[in-house]
Amino acid sequence: MMENFYITTAIDYVNGAPHIGHAYEKIYTDIIFRHFKKRIPECFFLTGTDEHGIKIQKTAKTLGINPQEMCDINSKKFQDAWKLLNIEYSKFIRTTDDYHKTIVQEIFEKLLNQGDIYKHSYTGLYCSGCETFLNAKDLDENGNCPIHGKKPESVSEENYFFKLTKYKDRIIEHIKKNRSFILPEFRANEVLNQLENIEDISVSRAKTNVEWGIEVKSDPSQVIYVWIDALSNYITALGYDVNGNHSENFKKFWPANFQIIGKDILKFHSIYWSAILMALGLELPKTIYAHGWITIDQNKMSKSTGNVIAPKAVMDEYELTNPDALRYFMATAAANGKDGNYSDVDFKEKVNADLANNMGNLLNRTLNMLVKYFDGEIKDDFISDNELNNKAKNIIRQVQLYFDIADVSSAANTIISLVDEANKYVNDSAPWTLAKEEKMVECGKVLYDVLNLMTKITLLIEPYCPEIAKLMANQLKLDINLKYTDIQPNMIKSGKLISKEEITPVFLRLDSSFATNKK
Ligand code: MSP
Numbered sequence: 410m411m412e413n414f415y416i417t418t419a420i421d422y423v424n425g426a427p428h429i430g431h432a433y434e435k436i437y438t439d440i441i442f443r444h445f446k447k448r449i450p451e452c453f454f455l456t457g458t459d460e461h462g463i464k465i466q467k468t469a470k471t472l473g474i475n476p477q478e479m480c481d482i483n484s485k486k487f488q489d490a491w492k493l494l495n496i497e498y499s500k501f502i503r504t505t506d507d508y509h510k511t512i513v514q515e516i517f518e519k520l521l522n523q524g525d526i527y528k529h530s531y532t533g534l535y536c537s538g539c540e541t542f543l544n545a546k547d548l549d550e551n552g553n554c555p556i557h558g559k560k561p562e563s564v565s566e567e568n569y570f571f572k573l574t575k576y577k578d579r580i581i582e583h584i585k586k587n588r589s590f591i592l593p594e595f596r597a598n599e600v601l602n603q604l605e606n607i608e609d610i611s612v613s614r615a616k617t618n619v620e621w622g623i624e625v626k627s628d629p630s631q632v633i634y635v636w637i638d639a640l641s642n643y644i645t646a647l648g649y650d651v652n653g654n655h656s657e658n659f660k661k662f663w664p665a666n667f668q669i670i671g672k673d674i675l676k677f678h679s680i681y682w683s684a685i686l687m688a689l690g691l692e693l694p695k696t697i698y699a700h701g702w703i704t705i706d707q708n709k710m711s712k713s714t715g716n717v718i719a720p721k722a723v724m725d726e727y728e729l730t731n732p733d734a735l736r737y738f739m740a741t742a743a744a745n746g747k748d749g750n751y752s753d754v755d756f757k758e759k760v761n762a763d764l765a766n767n768m769g770n771l772l773n774r775t776l777n778m779l780v781k782y783f784d785g786e787i788k789d790d791f792i793s794d795n796e797l798n799n800k801a802k803n804i805i806r807q808v809q810l811y812f813d814i815a816d817v818s819s820a821a822n823t824i825i826s827l828v829d830e831a832n833k834y835v836n837d838s839a840p841w842t843l844a845k846e847e848k849m850v851e852c853g854k855v856l857y858d859v860l861n862l863m864t865k866i867t868l869l870i871e872p873y874c875p876e877i878a879k880l881m882a883n884q885l886k887l888d889i890n891l892k893y894t895d896i897q898p899n900m901i902k903s904g905k906l907i908s909k910e911e912i913t914p915v916f917l918r919l920d921s922s923f924a925t926n927k928k
Contacts, residue, residue, distance in 0.1 A: 596675060
């Protein structure tokens with residue numbers, strides 16, 4: 410069994426505030442982290458903010474404040490948003506943290522001294538949105554960056570270059586040999602195609618052009634170009650040491666199990682990051698998972714369109730007292746690695762259907778029947794093995810398999826399919842009719858089977874909806890911290906389970922209209 414588990418997100422640029430696209434990735438990662446906490450003894454979850462580069466420098470200048478001040482303000486906005494969404498990260502790294510800057514400088518010097526980095530005069534097309542040089546063939550028919558829709562700047566500089574081409578064959582081999590290195594699998598071909606045309610990459614900028622960055626230690630006229638700085642966060646945060654005197658955390662958690670990122674930055678992670686790690690003599694992460702993008706009402710979110718939605722805005726508009734509904738919606742908004750969409754209508758429909766009508770209502774009506782017919786008590790003869798136990802066992806296994814490939818939405822659908830089964834079982838068995846016919850043991854058995862199944866659903870849904878799961882666990886007298894290996898066929902013991910006053914709905918339908926209020 411795996412003993413340690415390490416998961417990371419991309420670190421967000423701090424030239425603005427977090428929106429639900431950023432939130433999507435953090436929620437997605439948090440769900441995987443919480444799931445594995447129920448399977449693996451030691452788990453570590455890293456997120457943070459990416460604070461250097463021309464884009465940050467320019468935005469701060471426009472605002473008339475110094476870059477560090479802007480980074481402090483905006484990094485806090487990300488941290489506050491993640492708190493609101495119950496993102497349970499183990500560490501938040503900022504690339505302006507002193508320890509990070511020092512290790513990045515050391516990494517750069519190491520690569521320079523061993524000949525992986527060299528100096529070279531260069532004229533190239535720089536896109537500040539991507540914080541990267543683009544090749545002419547990467548541009549669209551109007552000569553614009555295909556991601557940012559803007560003309561890149563022509564830049565002539567003497568820069569340091571990293572010998573990416575030296576690692577090309579090894580990376581290709583690694584991708585071909587390790588089918589789960591890039592997930593979902595359909596993305597691997599895309600990367601193999603990109604690898605065909607790679608060139609060495611610029612890893613520094615002249616300080617005369619970009620001031621806001623980490624200085625090259627042996628050449629203060631240059632700053633380290635953001636991707637080396639940014640990508641290194643995954644190891645500096647753990648306590649990587651260039652001389653091999655790594656921290657305990659580094660020894661325990663590197664290589665990462667999952668690096669969760671958006672599809673737009675897959676090239677940087679699967680190619681650049683792999684080459685850097687190879688050059689440092691470190692193992693590659695087990696899996697780089699590229700998620701799709703979230704659109705709003707089918708449109709790309711952008712400041713200029715004015716359709717950017719902050720996670721807090723959704724919570725405020727619906728007066729949500731906890732983030733579970735948004736977490737659940739986000740987790741299921743896109744099929745494995747595909748793009749997804751947020752709309753007010755879909756949000757309400759999805760959470761009302763799955764969390765209120767289906768899961769919440771099933772628990773509520775079953776507990777109410779237990780109180781009505783048995784004064785809330787489970788009698789010994791209600792407890793027996795049942796076909797639902799077998800179904801649950803298979804579903805728990807299936808959910809774990811989905812999490813092994815970071816497919817959070819399929820896992821959620823599988824959990825809900827178990828709730829559907831339970832609803833069908835109640836409707837088919839009609840315990841209310843059994844009670845009317847005074848078949849009390851049979852009636853009690855049905856209620857027991859469903860409540861027993863709900864304990865398993867509670868543990869499975871906890872990573873998605875931690876607050877709802879807590880409410881469910883309280884009513885089922887279940888320890889929410891149980892691991893999946895603690896799950897037994899019969900989780901509810903005989904005796905008094907609940908009284909009328911203790912029954913509370915776990916999720917109230919969203920009836921307010923965000924859409925109408927807003928527009
Ligand atoms: N700073 C770099 C990442 C460096 S990682 C070493 C960056 N920052 S970002 O702020 O532009 O994006 C951060 C993450 O958010 C990326 O994984 C990106 O794909 C994701 N998303 C940004 N907008 C998004 C959506 N609309 N939908 C889903 N994810 C999106 O890239």
